[in-house]
Amino acid sequence: MNLIPNFLKSDLWIACGFILLAFLVRIPYLSHPQEPVFDEVHYSNFAIRTSEGENNIDLHPPFLRILFAQITKIFANDLPREVKAGAPFGNFPFIPLRLMTVITGSLLAGIIFLIAKKIYPNNSLVVLSPLLYAFDGALISYSRLILPEIYILFFGLVGFLFSLVAIDAEKKSQKLLFLMLAGVFMGVSISIKWSGLGFLAAAIILLFYKNKLKLVFPLILISLLMYILIFSVFFPPSEIIKYSAAMYRAHSTIPSHPAQSMPYFWPFGEKSFTLWGNGVDAIKLIPNFAAWAGVFISLLLSVIFFVRGPGNNHFLLGAFLVNYLPFFAISRPLFIYHYFAALIFGFLMVPGTLKFLEEMITTKKENSFANYYAALVIIFFLIFTPFIY
Numbered sequence: 001m002n003l004i005p006n007f008l009k010s011d012l013w014i015a016c017g018f019i020l021l022a023f024l025v026r027i028p029y030l031s032h033p034q035e036p037v038f039d040e041v042h043y044s045n046f047a048i049r050t051s052e053g054e055n056n057i058d059l060h061p062p063f064l065r066i067l068f069a070q071i072t073k074i075f076a077n078d079l080p081r082e083v084k085a086g087a088p089f090g091n092f093p094f095i096p097l098r099l100m101t102v103i104t105g106s107l108l109a110g111i112i113f114l115i116a117k118k119i120y121p122n123n124s125l126v127v128l129s130p131l132l133y134a135f136d137g138a139l140i141s142y143s144r145l146i147l148p149e150i151y152i153l154f155f156g157l158v159g160f161l162f163s164l165v166a167i168d169a170e171k172k173s174q175k176l177l178f179l180m181l182a183g184v185f186m187g188v189s190i191s192i193k194w195s196g197l198g199f200l201a202a203a204i205i206l207l208f209y210k211n212k213l214k215l216v217f218p219l220i221l222i223s224l225l226m227y228i229l230i231f232s233v234f235f236p237p238s239e240i241i242k243y244s245a246a247m248y249r250a251h252s253t254i255p256s257h258p259a260q261s262m263p264y265f266w267p268f269g270e271k272s273f274t275l276w277g278n279g280v281d282a283i284k285l286i287p288n289f290a291a292w293a294g295v296f297i298s299l300l301l302s303v304i305f306f307v308r309g310p311g312n313n314h315f316l317l318g319a320f321l322v323n324y325l326p327f328f329a330i331s332r333p334l335f336i337y338h339y340f341a342a343l344i345f346g347f348l349m350v351p352g353t354l355k356f357l358e359e360m361i362t363t364k365k366e367n368s369f370a371n372y373y374a375a376l377v378i379i380f381f382l383i384f385t386p387f388i389y
Contacts, residue, residue: 015110022109105143156199159185187226202319266339295346
């Protein structure tokens, strides 16, 4: 019996292969630079202060502060009082924390493969989504730093995978188990940043699409209970509403930033920015433009051919939109990394779009479109590699 039902052992081995591939492109030069990159300075200081007993909430829920603080305690006995921008990390254990992000980002490639496997029957299509993820420069950069976005994606997408598994589970006990796991992981994602709510919304759309309405309320309830449980590590549960309101108000005080951007730029890969350095020695947030263009084309075709277009793209389109459109209503400064969750669902739309186009244009069913496109994505990755590390 497999740990995850409805997956073959070969599926799990392929998932492991993508995990290894993602790890190999994320691990090089992990110690460079030996000073904070972008917002690493904030999350490093959160870890220091939390490990020393501070329990003040910042702009976001506390899960990642707790996690980073625990890792910091394990790997450092003599912490600096503060990590400063533009200065070396000193005794702060930045390499273990970056390595944890690398491992989390690598595991995500396997999770995306398994999600795609639940959606598409053909492995030549299934492998495309994790490939797009593994070779995207922006996601590689964020998979190497002490930043929260990869953790939001990981826990949210694991929750989404368990939702898919729960739907297909034959035994009631398995269905309940995987629905509970889905709620737990989504609750953790929300407990990192509220943007994790997008994954819960995506799962609800999935349950409606699959006509599993009875599972919606339990999923929401478990996610909420997990959110409350994590908060209770920092405060008594009666304090959660108070501090959630304080976090909401704090978002309105965020100052403008040179790297901020509006959501309508994101699908085009515009408004990417330099994370660290300048000139030749710099780390830039560079999207894989071939991969992002594929997402934009998939989005257009899914809207234009909604009725007779790629069938699986219907609920994936909904998942994309609930992780993208809400940002248009947010007044605080936004950054291109807020697009990452929608982008992943876009990567999952691309195989269905290519299959749809190939069947519309040619009578052959060789998935040659997918093969040529995968080669193009890898070429773009190789071209922009110097800016990633």
